[in-house]
Amino acid sequence: MASAVSSDIEVLEKARKSVAADYVPREDEPYMSEQQVNFFRKLLLEWKRSILDASSATLQSLQDGPIREPDLNDRASSEADWGIELRTRDRQRKLxxxxxxxxxxxxxxxxxxxxxxxxxxxxxxxxxxxxxxMTVEAQEAHERREKISRDD
Known part of the structure; x- marks a missing residue:
C-alpha cells in the first residue's frame, strides 16, 4: 500500500515540475492573484491528465488478457498485484x-x-x-472531531 501513496506523490511531483518551469507562487505575493490562480489551475489539470494517462495504461493491460500463470504461486502473486493496482486506480478515481x-x-x-x-x-x-x-488548523480540528465520534 505504501507504493500507492508514493505513486500518488510521484505523479503530483511530476505535474508540479512540469508546471513550475514558468512560475512558482511565493508567500510575498498578493494571495490568490491571477498568476497564482492560473498556476494552480495548470497544476490541477496536469495532475488530472497524469492520473488519467496511468489509468488508461492499466485499462489497456487488463484488456490484453487474463492472468495465465501456470504455477499457482505465480498466479496468486499476479492476482495480488492486480488487486493492489485496481485499489490504487480506485483511490485515484476519487482523487x-x-x-x-x-x-x-x-x-x-x-x-x-x-x-x-x-x-x-x-x-x-x-x-x-x-x-x-481547509487550513491546517481546521483540518486538525476536523480530524479530532472525527476521532471522537469514531470512539463513541
Whole structure:
C-alpha cells in the first residue's frame, strides 16, 4: 500500500515540475492573484491528465488478457498485484473527483480559502496538497472531531 501513496506523490511531483518551469507562487505575493490562480489551475489539470494517462495504461493491460500463470504461486502473486493496482486506480478515481471540485472552486473564486473558516489556506499547503479545502488548523480540528465520534 505504501507504493500507492508514493505513486500518488510521484505523479503530483511530476505535474508540479512540469508546471513550475514558468512560475512558482511565493508567500510575498498578493494571495490568490491571477498568476497564482492560473498556476494552480495548470497544476490541477496536469495532475488530472497524469492520473488519467496511468489509468488508461492499466485499462489497456487488463484488456490484453487474463492472468495465465501456470504455477499457482505465480498466479496468486499476479492476482495480488492486480488487486493492489485496481485499489490504487480506485483511490485515484476519487482523487480526480477532488481535483474537479478544486477546479470548480477556482472558477467560482473560492479556491485557496478554507471552507470552514474562510481564512487563506496558504501557498505552501496548496503546493503540497492542491486539493486542500481547509487550513491546517481546521483540518486538525476536523480530524479530532472525527476521532471522537469514531470512539463513541
Amino acid at each position: 480526480i473527483a477532488k481535483i474537479d471540485a478544486a477546479l470548480r472552486r477556482i472558477d467560482a473564486g473560492e479556491y485557496g480559502y478554507c471552507e470552514v473558516t474562510g481564512d487563506p489556506i496558504g501557498i505552501r499547503r496548496l503546493i503540497a496538497r492542491p486539493v486542500a479545502t
